[in-house]
Structures are given as C-alpha cells and as structure tokens.
Amino acid sequence: MIRQKPLHVAPRTIMTPGPVEAEPSVLKAMSSTVLGQFDPDFTSVMNEVMVMLRDVLQTGNHWAYPVDGTSRAGIEAMLGSVIEEGDRVLIPAFGRFGFLLKEICERVGGDVKMLTCEWGEVFEPSEIIGEIQAWQPKVVAMVHGDTSTGRVHPLKEIGEACRSNDALFIVDAVATVAGMDVRPDEWCIDGLITGTQKCLSIPSGLAPLTYNDRIEAVIQERKSVEAGIAAAGDPSGHDRRIRSNYLDLSQLQDYWSPKRLNHHTEATAMIYGLHEGLRVILEETLEARFERHRLNEQALTAGIRAMGLELFGDPDAKLTTVTCIRIPEGTDGEAVRRQLLDDYGIEIASSFGPLHGKIWRIGTMGYSCQKRNVLITLNALESVLTHQGCKVHKGTAAQAALEVYHQKKAPEITGIPG
Numbered sequence: 244m245i246r247q248k249p250l251h252v253a254p255r256t257i258m259t260p261g262p263v264e265a266e267p268s269v270l271k272a273m274s275s276t277v278l279g280q281f282d283p284d285f286t287s288v289m290n291e292v293m294v295m296l297r298d299v300l301q302t303g304n305h306w307a308y309p310v311d312g313t314s315r316a317g318i319e320a321m322l323g324s325v326i327e328e329g330d331r332v333l334i335p336a337f338g339r340f341g342f343l344l345k346e347i348c349e350r351v352g353g354d355v356k357m358l359t360c361e362w363g364e365v366f367e368p369s370e371i372i373g374e375i376q377a378w379q380p381k382v383v384a385m386v387h388g389d390t391s392t393g394r395v396h397p398l399k400e401i402g403e404a405c406r407s408n409d410a411l412f413i414v415d416a417v418a419t420v421a422g423m424d425v426r427p428d429e430w431c432i433d434g435l436i437t438g439t440q441k442c443l444s445i446p447s448g449l450a451p452l453t454y455n456d457r458i459e460a461v462i463q464e465r466k467s468v469e470a471g472i473a474a475a476g477d478p479s480g481h482d483r484r485i486r487s488n489y490l491d492l493s494q495l496q497d498y499w500s501p502k503r504l505n506h507h508t509e510a511t512a513m514i515y516g517l518h519e520g521l522r523v524i525l526e527e528t529l530e531a532r533f534e535r536h537r538l539n540e541q542a543l544t545a546g547i548r549a550m551g552l553e554l555f556g557d558p559d560a561k562l563t564t565v566t567c568i569r570i571p572e573g574t575d576g577e578a579v580r581r582q583l584l585d586d587y588g589i590e591i592a593s594s595f596g597p598l599h600g601k602i603w604r605i606g607t608m609g610y611s612c613q614k615r616n617v618l619i620t621l622n623a624l625e626s627v628l629t630h631q632g633c634k635v636h637k638g639t640a641a642q643a644a645l646e647v648y649h650q651k652k653a654p655e656i657t658g659i660p661g
Contacts, residue, residue, distance in 0.1 A: 255584075258620050259592040260390035260418065260565045260606040262440040262447050265516075269445050272519035273512045280509040288518055289499065289509075295521035299443075299529070300420065300435065300453050302427045308499040309449040309517055310490065311510050314417040314438025317450025319347055320490035321413055321434045322384060325461050328352035328481040331380040333410075335371045337396060338362055338389030339595045340415060348384060351486060356380070362597055363556035363567075365396045372404040382411045387425065388418040391595050393567035393604060394560045395419065402431030411457060417441060420451075421524050422536045422564040422608055427453060434458045439513075442536075442564060444609030445520040448513045454492075466493035536563045538651060539607045539617050542644040546621040549643035550628075551636045555602045564612075567594070568603045574633045576600055582630065587623040617644055 257264050278285040289308075296307040310317040322344070326332060332353040334344050337360050348355050358374060360366055375383060383405050388395040398414065405412035413434040416425050420435075422442030427435045434454040440447035468483045485491045489507065497504035524532060540563045547554060547568055555567035570576040576593060580603070583589045592604040605620065621640040628635045 254588055256587075256589045256616055256619065257611055258605050258607070258616060259590055260393075260441070260604050261438070261608065263442075263444060263606060263608045263611040265446050266444045266520055266523050266610050268523060269516045269519045273446070273516040275512070275515050277511050280511065281503060281505075285509075285511060285514075286503065288514060292514060292518050292521065293499065295518070295525060296451055296453070299521050299524050300427060300437075300451070301425065301529070302435075302453050304427070304453045304455050306455075306459065306496055306499075307451070307453040308495070309439075309451045309514070310495060311448070311507065311513070312450055312490075313440065313447050314415075314436060314450045315343070316490060317436040317438070317452045318344070318415055318417075319487070320450070320492055320495065321436055321452055321454065321458075322347050322353075322382075323351045323487050323490055324465070324485050324492035325411060325413065325434070325458060326351045326353045326382060327465070327483055329354055330382060331356070331378065332382045332384055333358070333371075333374055333378060333380040334384050335359075335366055335374075335396075335401075336386075337365050337392060337394055338386065339391035340386045340389050340417075344384045344386065344415065348382075352481075353382070362392045363394065365394050365557065365560040368397060368400040368404075371401050375401075375404050375408050375410055379408060380410050382413055384413045385415070387414050387416040388423065388562045388564065390418045390562070390565050390604065390606075391598065393556055393562045393565040395423065395562045396560070398432065399430045405433075406431040411461070413458075418562065418564055418608075421529070421532060422612070423562070424529075424533055428455075439517060439520065441606075442609045442612075443517075443520050443524070444611075445516045446513075448510060449517055451517070459496075462493045462496070533563075536607060536612050538647070539612045539614065540564070540566065542614070542647040543605065543607055543617050543621070545647050546617070546640035546644040549636060549639040550621070550625055551634070555598075564606060564608045566605045566607070567598075568605065570601055570603060571628075571633050574628070574631060576603060579603070579624075579627050579631055582627045583623055586627070587619070589620055589623050591620070591624075614648055 332348045335358040411433045417438045420437035436452040439445035439449045498506040553569040
C-alpha cells in the first residue's frame, strides 16, 4: 500500500497578472464550517455578498452576484445568455482576450465583426463609435484591461454610443475591478464581469458579475421561450433558448433571489472567501485601494527604468495592474523566469501570440500589490539578469523604487507595511 505524504506547497511570491496571492483572512474564512446551501445562515451570507458586491462594482444594479467557475465562466454566462443565433456582435480587440470574446460569441451563434489594432496600442474611441453607428450591432463586447498587452481602454464614450444606438455594452473587467476605477453605471455598461483571482485577492473559482434591466429584459424574454410561451423556437427555425443550463443567467438570478431556485450546489467555501474579500476591500476603501495600486506600479516602473530595461506599449494606455517589459536582445526570457522561480520563489509571466518571448509581464494586483513584493522582485530580477549575462545598471532598481515610496508613504494592507 502506497502511503502518500501530506501535501506540501512551496511558498511563492506571485507577481503575475493573475492569479495573485490571497488575503490571509480570506483563506481563514474559507476554512469555516460548511453549511447547506439553503441554510438561513448561508443565504444571509449570500445576501450580504450581493450588497457588498454592488459597492465594490460601484453600481446601483439589483443583479450583482458570482457565477461558480473562473472569470471565463462569468463571461460565457453573460454572452451566452444574451446572444442568440445571428445576432450582430462587435468586438474591438487590442490583445488576446478580445479574441477569447470572439470565440465565445461565435460558439453561441453570434455574427461577429472584429476590430483590431496593433498589440500595445488601443483604439481611438471614434473608430469604434463609427463602426457602432454604421453596423448597428446588438452587442458590443470589449475588454477593459487586457493583461496580454498591459493596456487599458477608455470606455465612457463607447458606452454612451452603445446606449444611443440601442446596443448592449458588455465588458470584461477581470483585470481592473478593485485595482482601478471602474464605473459601470456612469460608463453605460450594461453587463460587466470580473474574477476573484486578480485584484479581489481571492482564490480562483468565482466570476462576480452585474447587469442592468436592459440585459435582464433579454434574459427574461429568452426564459419565456423556454417556458413554452413562444413555442419551441421561433418561425425562423432558431431555438431561442439559452443553450447552457449551468451558465443560464435566468436560472442563476432565480437562485440568487428569494426564490432560491435549486439550480446547483453552491460552492459555499468560495462564497465565504468572496464575502471576506469584499469586506476587506470596503474596509480599505476603493479610493485608498486604487491609490495603493498606483503607488506600487509607479515604484515598480521606476525601478525597471533605472535598471535600464524598456517598458512595452503605449504609456498613455498602461494598465495600473500590469507592467510589460521588453526582454533585452540576446536574453533568454524563459531562463530568467525559471531562475526567478527556482532561486527566489518569485513568479512573473511571459505573454501570448505576437508577444510570446518578447515581453515579461509583472502584475501588481490586490494583496500581491505591496511595497515588500515590489522591492524583492526588483532586487531578484536585477540579480538574475546579471547572472544571465544581461547588462543592467546594478544597484539602481530598488533605490529608484524607494525614492517613489519616500515621496509618498506606501499604504498598509492587512497589517503588513507597504
């Protein structure tokens, strides 16, 4: 008989664009007693989650709740519950995750039109607005912050154009919620999705989302088809029912309403974690949290530049939560990442598609976004690059970062300075 040793997970400093280190109090909350999903104590937790989620997402929408699964599950639930066979969908893509939206929309039968720009750049809003006016899509689906390129896109003008042209605006804000200012109501966003594994600082496994009454009207209409009010399909021969059962928002909202539809067995421990993660965010306050992310990003980029490394992409469109660095000529980017992990226990990321092997990506998100992590990452990167034979300015990176911190005291999070 083989006796397995107890699980041992090596300690890590995670400086990727997700997942990130979880808040310690979140992990503690997740070890609480498992309750039945209809236990009044647990449904009270669900109700509190919805209230706190509205505050963190800065929305007055009634519907704000998590979908079980990673952020992609929430994206599929939103798009699959809204888009029907033949619906026009416009997707402006400025990185890899715009193409993920394309695949999901096509799989549910959408007639997709893509707008693309060079990776590292973003669109002029007028280009997208012109296409909305000319093509009149039912849905405009867009990423707010694309971690593959480290860029963030302004959304307010696009949302206003969608509203005036009666298009639904659905946004992937996985990389920005709780790390940057995201305002669904002010920006005329009809449906917004995020994920627990990034700036919320909760393990991967839930996709919080919110949507307004415009989205709900589409969902309820499709639900009436399923109930038989419009027969099995429509005269065009299309089956208008929401195709997924598990990711059907019409059923999920009934589960998160007082009806408590027995839709699925809720991931109770994950809901505990979400509850605590949202509580911690609101305790810190969104304003302070956004400032902490800005400060640590400024310190990181100051250190990178001082080392003599080059940042990638349009600086005016840079994500606060992700910093992309060009891999120096002649440097083995994967060897650097391996040595950082093996020698220092620090993980940074590579990238995808046309940027694969050309840039590193360092995340400063949520609990990982702290002074200690920034300083040890800069010191370790400088050491590894020197060992790999890359010419860098030695002894300058951490000093440049410290100068940023000294100009403005780094805020404290969960009792840890910086």
